[in-house]
Amino acid sequence: MNKYSVLIAAIVFLTLLLAVPIGLKYSQASLLFGFVALVLAPIAIHKTPSVNWALGLLMGLAIFASFPFKKLFQLDGFVQEAPVTLAYAGILWLIGMGWKRSWKQGK
Numbered sequence: 001m002n003k004y005s006v007l008i009a010a011i012v013f014l015t016l017l018l019a020v021p022i023g024l025k026y027s028q029a030s031l032l033f034g035f036v037a038l039v040l041a042p043i044a045i046h047k048t049p050s051v052n053w054a055l056g057l058l059m060g061l062a063i064f065a066s067f068p069f070k071k072l073f074q075l076d077g078f079v080q081e082a083p084v085t086l087a088y089a090g091i092l093w094l095i096g097m098g099w100k101r102s103w104k105q106g107k
Helices: 003-022 024-044 053-070 078-095
Strands: none
Touching: 003 024, 003 053, 024 053, 024 078, 053 078
16 A cells, blocks of 8 residues: 555545535535545556555545445445446546556556
C-alpha cells in the first residue's frame, strides 16, 4: 500500500463522515459520492504501483459511489446490486483511462 492508496481511503472516509452530519439525502449523496469517485479513479489506476491494489481501489470506489444510488432506488439483493456496481466500475475505469495503464507490467 502506498501513500496514494492511503489518501484515497482517507478521502472516502472523510466524505462518509461529512455526509452523515450534514444530513444528505440519497439523491444528493449519490451525486457527491459519484463525483468523489470520479476524481479519485485516475489516481487509483495510475498512481498505485500494484495492479491488484489498483483494481481493488477501483472496485472499492465503485461500491462507495453506487451505495447511495442503490439505496435511493431500493435495490436489494445481489442480482439487483451487482449490475449497478459493475456499471459504476466500468464508468470509473473509462474515466480513469484504465486502458492506458500497462496492466501486464504492473506500472
